[in-house]
Amino acid sequence: xxxxxxxxxxxxxxxxxxxxxxxxxxxxxxxxxxxxxxxxxxxxxxxxxxxxxxxxxxxxxxxxxxxxxxxxxxxxxxxxxxxxxxxxxxxxxxxxxxxxxxxxxxxxxxxxxxxxxxxxxxxxxxxxxxxxxxxxxxxxxxxxxxxxxxxxxxxxxxxxxxxxxxxxxxxxxxxxxxxxxxxxxxxxxxxxxxxxxxxxxxxxxxxxxxxxxxxxxxxxxxxxxxxxxxxxxxxxxxxxxxxxxxxxxxxxxxxxxxxxxxxxxxxxxxxxxxxxxxxxxxxxxxxxxxxxxxxxxxxxxxxxxxxxxxxxxxxxxxxxxxxxxxxxxxxxxxxxxxxxxxxxxxxxxxxxxxxxxxxxxxxxxxxxxxxxxxxxxx
Numbered sequence: 564x565x566x567x568x569x570x571x572x573x574x575x576x577x578x579x580x581x582x583x584x585x586x587x588x589x590x591x592x593x594x595x596x597x598x599x600x601x602x603x604x605x606x607x608x609x610x611x612x613x614x615x616x617x618x619x620x621x622x623x624x625x626x627x628x629x630x631x632x633x634x635x636x637x638x639x640x641x642x643x644x645x646x647x648x649x650x651x652x653x654x655x656x657x658x659x660x661x662x663x664x665x666x667x668x669x670x671x672x673x674x675x676x677x678x679x680x681x682x683x684x685x686x687x688x689x690x691x692x693x694x695x696x697x698x699x700x701x702x703x704x705x706x707x708x709x710x711x712x713x714x715x716x717x718x719x720x721x722x723x724x725x726x727x728x729x730x731x732x733x734x735x736x737x738x739x740x741x742x743x744x745x746x747x748x749x750x751x752x753x754x755x756x757x758x759x760x761x762x763x764x765x766x767x768x769x770x771x772x773x774x775x776x777x778x779x780x781x782x783x784x785x786x787x788x789x790x791x792x793x794x795x796x797x798x799x800x801x802x803x804x805x806x807x808x809x810x811x812x813x814x815x816x817x818x819x820x821x822x823x824x825x826x827x828x829x830x831x832x833x834x835x836x837x838x839x840x841x842x843x844x845x846x847x848x849x850x851x852x853x854x855x856x857x858x859x860x861x862x863x864x865x866x867x868x869x870x871x872x873x874x875x876x877x878x879x880x881x882x883x884x885x886x887x888x889x890x891x892x893x894x895x896x897x898x899x900x901x902x903x904x905x906x907x908x909x910x911x912x913x914x915x916x917x918x919x920x921x922x923x924x925x926x927x928x929x930x931x932x933x934x935x936x937x938x939x940x941x
Contacts, residue, residue, distance in 0.1 A: 570599070578609055586611035586639070590627040604635075610665055611638045616645035616672075636660075641668035646675065661688045668694040676703040683712035694721040706755065707736035714746040714768045722748055726755035732783075735761040740768040749797075750774040759785045759817065766793045776802035776829075779809050787816045798823035804831045811838035818852050825853055829860040835873070839863050840906060842882030850887075859893050861908040873904070883908070 581589050581603075589611070593600040603609065613631060631639070659666075659682070666689055671679060676699055686692055695713065703709075706726065713722055726733065733756045748769045757765075757777050766772065772795050798821060809817075809832070818825075838844060840863060849856055867873050883895040892911040897904065 574603060574606075574608075577603055581609055582612075584612075586613045586631050586635075587627050590631060594627070594630075605638075607638065609638055610640035611635060612641045612643075613639055614643040614645075616643070636662045637664050639663055639666050641670070642666065643670040643672070644674070645672045646678065659685045659689070661690065663689055665691060667691050668696075670696040672698045673700045674698065675700065676709070680708065680712065683709070684715070686716055689716075690718065692716060692718055695719055696723040696725075698725045703733070705734050705736050707734070710735060710737055710765060710768075714740075714744060714748075717747065719746065719748050721750040723750075723752040724755065732756075734783075735765065737761065737764040737768075739764055744768055745770060747771065751776070753777045758783045759787050759790050763790050763793055763820075766795060770794055770796070772798050774798075774800040774802075777804075779803060779805045779807055787813050787820070790820055792820050792822050795821055795823045798825060800827040800829075801825050802829040805834050808834055810834070810836045811841075811844070815848055815852070818848075824855040826855055827858045827860075828853065828856055831862040833864045835865050842885065842888065846885070846887045858910050859891070859908060860910075861906075863906040865904045865906075867899075867902055867904050 589604060594604055595601075611631065615628070669686070669692065671682075674697065679697065679699060686695075695716065697709075699709075703726070706724075709724075713719070713724070735757065746768045749771050751765075751769055751772055751774070753765075753776065755778065757779070762777060766775070775795070775798060801821070801823070803814075805814075814830075832839060839861075849859075865873050883893075888894075893908050894911045896907045896909070898907070899905075
């Protein structure tokens with residue numbers, strides 16, 4: 564059968580197309596078109612993605628949000644909320660309850676702490692809320708209460724918590740979890756300052772973690788040796804960004820506290836401890852403490868200027884092209900970017916010029932040993 568108009572398309576194809584569109588735009592374009600499209604929009608087979616932000620015009624947004632939020636609760640799959648005067652007005656007109664039985668993902672952008680704290684308890688009734696992303700803008704001093712409310716969400720698997728305007732003295736007042744307070748969270752991304760003792764308390768609520776990312780960005784001095792081991796048997800992916808003092812010695816002790824079989828490690832540091840560039844020490848550390856490691860991503864930034872004494876590595880040359888590194892395909896790159904020297908290690912990826920004349924990829928150990936790059940950026 565030939566298709567000569569849009570209405571010749573099947574319902575299934577329309578459901579697929581609608582899956583790429585914001586719910587408000589679907590309503591604006593199709594809700595009053597004809598009976599068929601009205602029925603399609605209200606069908607339980609259509610899951611709606613709702614984006615509430617300040618960019619919506621009055622005509623598109625304000626005229627349709629009430630129908631979606633009040634009459635189509637059971638179809639809403641995700642809500643992305645940018646808080647503003649308009650969206651605050653909308654939030655005040657509806658209540659999140661168990662009738663949002665398909666809601667799996669919530670994203671709060673630029674939300675104020677008081678509004679977030681009032682909303683989080685209402686989310687416990689959501690039977691399918693698996694993903695929560697929070698970007699908080701207010702300069703809150705203590706994140707402990709917010710974390711307590713997050714850990715009360717019964718089905719949550721993924722949490723990304725970013726504090727945009729938090730200062731480096733932020734604290735997370737959180738007691739160690741009891742057996743009754745264990746969370747179902749498996750992916751935890753913390754984009755705010757966090758000290759070792761606070762991380763230990765947080766992970767006591769999340770023993771099922773598979774993926775952990777956190778920032779070492781605090782002036783608080785915590786004795787890492789005093790921290791109890793963190794029991795995270797399922798942790799496979801660890802990402803750490805170091806923006807304050809964490810020497811290689813401290814990093815090694817921290818990893819030993821995890822008791823995890825990490826397969827992917829990503830470490831970024833701007834703290835200039837030259838021990839991070841000791842390939843032999845890395846080799847011994849990985850073989851003894853991270854024997855399961857499959858992928859290693861490392862970035863070390865050193866400031867370089869005429870009036871600054873940059874720590875320089877003076878150890879044995881060519882350590883990063885030993886058999887340990889080549890067999891794993893972990894390659895060292897060095898870049899000079901403005902006033903910084905950036906050393907990075909990553910799994911080897913072929914570039915366009917690394918093919919022979921028959922377009923076969925270069926992959927021998929001898930050829931890999933020549934793949935270390937020096938990049939100079941203007």
